[in-house]
Amino acid sequence: xxxxxxxxxxxxxxxxxxxxxxxxxxxxxxxxxxxxxxxxxxxxxxxxxxxxxxxxxxxxxxxxxxxxxxxxxxxxxxxxxxxxxxxxxxxxxxxxxxxxxxxxxxxxxxxxxxxxxxxxxxxxxxxxxxxxxxxxxxxxxxxxxxxxxxxxxxxxxxxxxxxxxxxxxxxxxxxxxxxxxxxxxxxxxxxxxxxxxxxxxxxxxxxxxxxxxxxxxxxxxxxxxxxxxxxxxxxxxxxxxxxxxxxxxxxxxxxxxxxxxxxxxxxxxxxxxxxxxxxxxxxxxxxxxxxxxxxxxxxxxxxxxxxxxxxxxxxxxxxxxxxxxxxxxxxxxxxxxxxxxxxxxxxxxxxxxxxxxxxxxxxxxxxxxxxxxxxxxxxxxxxxxxxxxxxxxxxxxxxxxxxxxxxxxxxxxxxxxxxxxxxxxxxxxxxxxxxxxxxxxxxxxxxxxxxxxxxxxxxxxxxxxxxxxxxxxxxxxxxxxxxxxxxxxxxxxxxxxxxxxxxxxxxxxxxxxxxxxxxxxxxxxxxxxxxxxxxxxxxxxxxxxxxxxxxxxxxxxxxxxxxxxxxxxxxxxxxxxxxxxxxxxxxxxxxxxxxxxxxxxxxxxxxxxxxxxxxxxxxxxxxxxxxxxxxxxxxxxxxxxxxxxxxxxxxxxxxxxxxxxxxxxxxxxxxxxxxxxxxxxxxxxxxxxxxxxxxxxxxxxxxxxxxxxxxxxxxxxxxxxxxxxxxxxxxxxxxxxxxxxxxxxxxxxxxxxxxxxxxxxxxxxxxxxxxxxxxxxxxxxxxxxxxxxxxxxxxxxxxxxxxxxxxxxxxxxxxxxxxxxxxxxxxxxxxxxxxxxxxxxxxxxxxxxxxxxxxxxxxxxxxxxxxxxxxxxxxxxxxxxxxxxxxxxxxxxxxxxxxxxx
Numbered sequence: 080x081x082x083x084x085x086x087x088x089x090x091x092x093x094x095x096x097x098x099x100x101x102x103x104x105x106x107x108x109x110x111x112x113x114x115x116x117x118x119x120x121x122x123x124x125x126x127x128x129x130x131x132x133x134x135x136x137x138x139x140x141x142x143x144x145x146x147x148x149x150x151x152x153x154x155x156x157x158x159x160x161x162x163x164x165x166x167x168x169x170x171x172x173x174x175x176x177x178x179x180x181x182x183x184x185x186x187x188x189x190x191x192x193x194x195x196x197x198x199x200x201x202x203x204x205x206x207x208x209x210x211x212x213x214x215x216x217x218x219x220x221x222x223x224x225x226x227x228x229x230x231x232x233x234x235x236x237x238x239x240x241x242x243x244x245x246x247x248x249x250x251x252x253x254x255x256x257x258x259x260x261x262x263x264x265x266x267x268x269x270x271x272x273x274x275x276x277x278x279x280x281x282x283x284x285x286x287x288x289x290x291x292x293x294x295x296x297x298x299x300x301x302x303x304x305x306x307x308x309x310x311x312x313x314x315x316x317x318x319x320x321x322x323x324x325x326x327x328x329x330x331x332x333x334x335x336x337x338x339x340x341x342x343x344x345x346x347x348x349x350x351x352x353x354x355x356x357x358x359x360x361x362x363x364x365x366x367x368x369x370x371x372x373x374x375x376x377x378x379x380x381x382x383x384x385x386x387x388x389x390x391x392x393x394x395x396x397x398x399x400x401x402x403x404x405x406x407x408x409x410x411x412x413x414x415x416x417x418x419x420x421x422x423x424x425x426x427x428x429x430x431x432x433x434x435x436x437x438x439x440x441x442x443x444x445x446x447x448x449x450x451x452x453x454x455x456x457x458x459x460x461x462x463x464x465x466x467x468x469x470x471x472x473x474x475x476x477x478x479x480x481x482x483x484x485x486x487x488x489x490x491x492x493x494x495x496x497x498x499x500x501x502x503x504x505x506x507x508x509x510x511x512x513x514x515x516x517x518x519x520x521x522x523x524x525x526x527x528x529x530x531x532x533x534x535x536x537x538x539x540x541x542x543x544x545x546x547x548x549x550x551x552x553x554x555x556x557x558x559x560x561x562x563x564x565x566x567x568x569x570x571x572x573x574x575x576x577x578x579x580x581x582x583x584x585x586x587x588x589x590x591x592x593x594x595x596x597x598x599x600x601x602x603x604x605x606x607x608x609x610x611x612x613x614x615x616x617x618x619x620x621x622x623x624x625x626x627x628x629x630x631x632x633x634x635x636x637x638x639x640x641x642x643x644x645x646x647x648x649x650x651x652x653x654x655x656x657x658x659x660x661x662x663x664x665x666x667x668x669x670x671x672x673x674x675x676x677x678x679x680x681x682x683x684x685x686x687x688x689x690x691x692x693x694x695x696x697x698x699x700x701x702x703x704x705x706x707x708x709x710x711x712x713x714x715x716x717x718x719x720x721x722x723x724x725x726x727x728x729x730x731x732x733x734x735x736x737x738x739x740x741x742x743x744x745x746x747x748x749x750x751x752x753x754x755x756x757x758x759x760x761x762x763x764x765x766x767x768x769x770x771x772x773x774x775x776x777x778x779x780x781x782x783x784x785x786x787x788x789x790x791x792x793x794x795x796x797x798x799x800x801x802x803x804x805x806x807x808x809x810x811x812x813x814x815x816x817x818x819x820x821x822x823x824x825x826x827x828x829x830x831x832x833x834x835x836x837x838x839x840x841x842x843x844x845x846x847x848x849x850x851x852x853x854x855x856x857x858x859x860x861x862x863x864x865x866x867x868x869x870x871x872x873x874x875x876x877x878x879x880x881x882x883x884x885x886x887x888x889x890x891x892x893x894x895x896x897x898x899x900x901x902x903x904x905x906x907x908x909x910x911x912x913x914x915x916x917x918x919x920x921x922x923x924x925x926x927x928x929x930x931x932x933x934x935x936x937x938x939x940x941x942x943x944x945x946x947x948x949x950x951x952x953x954x955x956x957x958x959x960x961x962x963x964x965x966x967x968x969x970x971x972x973x974x975x976x977x978x979x980x981x
Contacts, residue, residue: 090132091149093156094125099401104129106321108179111421118400120393120418124160125174125325126153128293130181133319136297150293154324161326166195166285169203173218173327176292178299180320183422187308187519188299188320189229191292192362193222193327197283212259214332220262221362223269223281226288230295233276235515241268255360289324296322304519311523311546316895328417330410331362335383338362341376341390341407343398346426346544347480347584349433349616353377353391355407356534362410372553373534386416397421402443403452404434425544427483428457429617436620446627447973453624454970455940455963460484460547461621462604462959464595466582474587475569478529478554481540486527486549487580487592490573492561494521501525508579510566512559514539522548527581529588531557531566549583557588604962605651625962628969629653634946635953636964637712639933641665643703649958653965656712656803657704658865658955659933662784663718665700666693678755683778690783697784701791705802709795712803714865714933714955716844717784717820719809721769732756765870765879770810774820781808785824789831789839796835805840807865812847814856821860844933845917846870854917858924865955866914868934868942872901875910902935905942915949922950931955940967947971 097105097113105113109127116122128150135143158164163172173195178188196204196219205215227233242254245265249256257265273281282288299305300320309316330338341355355376380387390409393416397405406424410417426434435449444452466472466485488506491497494517497509501524509525511518513532522528522542527549530539534553543550559566564575573579573590580593602608603618613619637658638649646657666674673692680686704713732753739746774781785806792802806824811817821841828839845851846867854864873880880902891897905911914932921928931953936942938956943964946954948971956964 088131088143088145089149090129090143090146091153092127092129093153094122094127097127102181103318104131104321106130106179106181106323107183107422108177108420109321109323112323112325114400115397115418115421118396120396121416122418123326123328124157125323126157127179128322128324130319130321133297133300133321134317136294137300137319142294147290150289150324154289157324157326165289166197166200167203168199170207171195171200171203171285173200173204174289175323175325175327176289176296177323177325178296178320179323180300180314181318182312182314183425184305184308184312184314187305188302189292189296191222191225191229191295193218194226194288194292195285195327196222197285197288199283200285208329208332211332213257213262214329216259216262216266217257217331218329218362220265220269222288223266223273226281226292227269227273227276229299230291231273231277233273237272237276238269241265241272293322293324296320304517307519307523310892310898311519313898325419328410328412328415328419329362330358330412331360332413334359335413336360336411337379337382338410339373339376339379339408341394341409342424343394343405343407344430344434344437346404346406346424346430347483349404349426349430349437349620351437356537357382372532372555383411383414386411386414389416393418399443402438404430425541427544428460428547429483431457432461432620432624433616436616436623439623446624447631450624450627450631450966450970450973453966455943455967456547458600458621458966459960459963461600461617462598462962465584465598466580466589466593467596468593472580472589472591472593475571475590476554476556476588478531478551478557478586478588479534479540480582480584480586481534481537481552482528482543482548482550483584484527484547484549485580485582485593485595487578488526489576489578490566491521491525491575492559492564494518494524496575497521497524508581510557510559510579511539512561513537514542522546527551527583529554529557529579529581531555531559543583549581551581551583551586551588554586554588604653605648625653625966628966630969631972632965632968633972634943634951634964634968636961636968637714637931637933637953637955638958638961639937639955640704640958642700643707645958646704646707649961650707650711652958652961654711654958654961655953656714657708658714658931658937658953659807660704660713660715661719662697662716663720665697666718670696675752677777677780679751686777687779690779694783694787697787698791698794701788701804702794705791705795705804706798706800708803710801710803712805714805714807714842714863714931715784715788716807716809716933717771717781718773719770721765721767721773765873771808771816771820772810774808775816781820782823782827785827786831789828789837792837792839793832793835796837802837804837805842805863807863808841808843809867810847810870811843811845811857812849814853814860817843817857817860840929842929845914846874848874848913851913851917855920855924858921858928861921861925861928863929863931864917864921866917866930866932866934866951868905868910868914868932868936869902871913871934872906872910875906875913876901904939905936905945907945911945911949914946918949918951938964943967944971944974948975 094113094116099110099114102110105127132146161172163170165172173193176191176194201215201219205212208214224238228235245261270281330336337359338361339357344351345354353376356373357376357379358373404424406422408420431453435452438444439449488508490510491507497507498520500507506526508527509521510529513530528539528543530552531554537552539550540552557566557568566573578592580589599618600621635655637656638654639659640646640649640657641661641664677689736746736749736753788804792804795802808817808820840862842861842863844867845864918930930951932946933955937954938960954964
């Protein structure tokens with residue numbers, strides 16, 4: 080019975096059977112081809128092999144039972160509909176075999192065009208095209224090239240070299256100058272290359288070509304570049320790809336044919352208008368590969384007005400239907416328009432905000448949906464600096480601004496070199512004639528990408544936009560010489576290692592490093608731009624969506640700040656308090672001497688004198704912060720790191736003492752310090768005498784800090800301000816630790832506060848796994864919990880962050896053990912579960928318990944959603960990430976239907 084169910088399982092769908100909501104099963108491309116078919120748009124007939132078939136193939140290494148028969152049945156149906164047979168020598172049906180995963184992965188997986196051509200059917204294709212031998216042999220050489228590289232792993236550069244040799248012999252740089260005889264010779268050359276690398280002749284059976292191409296698309300799901308791209312974009316590894324078998328239509332039949340890519344709005348800026356690229360007498364791969372420079376889509380209006388008008392009508396219809404920016408691929412075959420693909424288009428961060436606002440104005444979506452369509456990662460991109468240009472910086476070339484941003488770096492010409500230099504900490508710009516999927520490693524490593532060919536729809540442009548990388552494409556004044564590791568432009572030579580700057584908004588290229596200035600979005604957040612009175616659609620869109628996010632969110636957003644200046648900036652960015660003020664930063668600089676006195680103190684009087692000297696300095700620090708946060712809560716963490724961190728390193732001290740003794744100098748102080756450092760030396764200081772343990776072992780240390788906090792709060796109140804201090808005790812693992820510190824602190828607070836009206840909360844940081852697991856007990860002595868997810872992650876995983884990230888995290892990511900570093904985004908299953916347990920048990924013991932997070936996860940978009948789900952009251956993050964957290968807190972409400980877990 081089970082075997083019969085497997086055979087009967089439906090693995091193949093005709094385009095007429097699907098719709099856009101079946102992306103999990105049919106992939107994005109197949110689902111959207113089905114949707115356009117059902118809308119009555121001109122889509123070449125075809126069928127889709129499901130992602131389930133791919134998953135089964137990858138699991139077993141063979142096609143699932145029943146798939147071959149279903150492919151045969153759908154192929155026969157396609158042949159009847161077209162009145163042709165696959166590869167018929169007289170009138171061949173040709174098909175393309177294309178990948179199509181649920182999530183767009185441009186160029187990462189495989190495509191094979193013109194499947195069904197062989198030595199006999201190429202003659203029939205020529206006759207079918209009106210004795211167009213050039214077209215037929217051009218199509219055949221493309222099949223051998225794509226099939227060889229994709230299906231049989233023949234090095235693609237060998238095909239390119241053969242093509243270059245024929246063009247050179249012809250005295251041309253343009254493929255279109257090659258005639259039928261040239262292309263027939265190229266086919267012979269390609270066959271020899273294929274045979275040399277595979278040990279067999281190019282397959283002549285059309286069905287064998289089809290089956291091998293389908294298998295290659297399945298296997299391309301696990302190709303290195305596809306795996307890398309999924310990891311970069313956080314796409315699950317178990318989805319698999321669908322395979323689309325589509326009747327070929329030809330854009331390379333002559334000047335009345337062509338191919339192009341169109342966007343319903345500008346994917347770089349979001350501006351409304353006609354955006355896209357068109358290439359006459361070409362197949363689709365020529366456009367996205369960027370091997371020939373395209374013309375703007377508007378020129379199609381002069382070349383073929385009827386097709387142009389029909390295309391604009393379809394674009395408008397698709398945008399209204401999908402209620403979003405659409406990315407469209409099309410081919411014109413002798414005046415007949417065919418739609419080859421549509422999808423919700425990738426866009427830059429700026430375009431995402433602008434388009435979301437436009438669609439609200441047009442009544443296509445509401446503000447909740449607009450908030451859903453943008454994200455914190457995009458907002459963070461918009462806060463990056465931009466070039467500050469003056470008369471000294473003149474561009475040497477101008478290309479197409481394909482992906483905005485300002486990037487400077489050393490020029491490199493290969494992906495491998497980009498990775499190598501980036502690993503050394505250098506900023507690099509990857510310069511290529513055009514990029515291809517094999518360049519993905521280098522594109523990830525580079526700060527920006529510059530190509531001399533291609534347009535806004537080339538591989539470089541599409542991938543860069545998806546990754547948020549700065550990109551300038553089609554800078555055709557630049558002559559790139561990869562083997563020589565240089566490019567020339569405007570009579571100047573730029574070699575590998577020379578610094579250039581590229582502007583992905585204007586498309587301009589500069590020699591040298593151009594200084595940067597704050598982005599307009601940062602200026603808006605800091606209050607120097609009024610969004611209601613500025614002619615900047617991006618700033619207006621950001622303001623509108625941020626206002627809606629603030630109105631929707633339940634989570635408050637605080638900041639991590641240790642100085643008044645940081646606090647002031649964070650407040651301008653929208654922080655609603657301080658979730659972490661680290662007091663150890665207040666002991667650095669010229670205060671180290673006082674800390675040394677404290678550490679070296681051997682008698683109570685010496686220790687008390689050192690603490691008395693520190694008290695007014697600490698009080699002044701807190702007064703400044705309370706003034707800046709007037710009326711907002713400030714959580715102050717009592718000193719946390721081991722005291723030896725405030726002393727010189729053991730090795731340095733030992734050398735200094737030895738040298739001074741050799742010179743006969745007085746080294747009594749240095750010897751005392753050395754003795755103290757040796758006395759305090761720990762094998763693992765992060766698990767040693769730190770946090771609450773310091774407060775219990777060193778009398779008066781926490782008491783001094785508590786007094787400074789309370790006195791600063793009272794001073795602020797008496798000056799007409801409102802201080803809301805919250806004292807956080809770090810590294811608590813047992814309730815008894817907190818009870819001991821709390822008892823001492825309450826006495827001091829009562830003495831200092833008196834009738835001033837100042838209220839001081841006392842709580843703890845949950846950063847030790849035991850604290851999370853005994854949160855019900857600890858909550859009896861705590862008025863708030865703040866989750867220190869940095870240490871909770873270290874201790875939960877048994878990782879020393881400083882040691883492991885560079886040592887082996889790359890391997891864990893490569894193997895798929897991590898989808899992303901647990902220090903970057905909360906580990907929901909492990910560390911997240913500790914947070915959930917502590918939140919639930921803490922609130923069960925103390926219903927009014929305030930819950931927040933102050934680790935770096937507080938500014939991570941995905942983690943913010945988790946903290947909303949768990950029911951925390953606030954997140955805290957660095958000042959720069961406050962707007963990101965505000966946006967994501969609003970999105971968390973929208974994406975859970977407005978639910979509140981509390």
